[in-house]
Amino acid sequence: MTSLLRHQMFKTYYKPLSALLLAAAGMSSITISYAATYSIDPTHANVRFAIDHFGTSTNTGGFYNLTGQLDYDPQAKTGNIALIIPMNTLVTGNTAFDIVLKSEDFFDIEKYPAAYFNSSKWYFSDDSSESEVVRVDGNLTLRGQTHPVTLIATKFNCYLSPILKGRVCGGDFTTTIDRTKWGISKYTLLGMTEKVDLNIQIEAAKQ
Incomplete structure (x- = not known):
């Protein structure tokens, strides 16, 4: 077999293979990025609360149909979230109790129909190989007053x-607040705790 013939056979059979290998190598270098802006899905977003009732039972309830926006970049380990909480969606399972909580003594929803949370800083896992969200700092505006809160992420995923x-991103967060900071001090002098546990669930769809 002449060297010319061998050269032609190499071009015929191995050049396509070389091109395929180069293409595969190029594809392997592509990094998928989920950096985007997401809209909060009201059907999968809520804030539920629990407060000790004079050392006996625990009163619970929730606010639903939250709206807002999530910005999330797992590669850069950055995020931002703005939530709007409609106070008239409050539900405890007891209509009479709902009316009490919506009154001036507690949430005063006629004067303050919405609460707001805006994040100020996101924290991610120290493991450089992971982009796990572990904590979100921000400000909660309730009854017209704004104070800092820290949310602990129990899970976050896309x-x-x-x-x-x-694509959808979201997770579960927990925190405990002192309700008196927001002007809700009813019954504290009678021994009802000022501490309120909050559980926040959000999902947001990519815009």
Whole structure:
């Protein structure tokens, strides 16, 4: 076999293979980025609260149909979230108790129909190989007063929603606040605790 013939055979059979290998190498270097802006899904966003009732039972309730925006970049380890909490969605399972909590003594929803949370800093896992959200600092505006709060992330994840047919990010957060900082001090002098546990659940769809 002449050297010319061998050269032609190499071009015929190995050049496509070389191109395929180069293409594969190029594809392997592509990094998928989920950095984007997401809209809060009201059907998967709520704030639930629990407060000790004079050392006996625990009163619970929640606010639903939250709206707002999430900005999230797991590669850069940055995030931002702005939540609007409609106070008239308050539900405890007891209509009479709902009316009491909506009154001036507690949330005063006629004067303050919405509460707001705006994050100021996100914290991620120290492991450089992970982008896990562990904590979110921010400010909670309630009854017209704004104070800092820290949310601890119990989980946070992104997935491809088969229903929305797009990427969704969200998670669960917890915190404990002192209600008197926001002017809700009813019954504290009688021994009812000022500490309120909050559980926040959010999901947001990519815009």
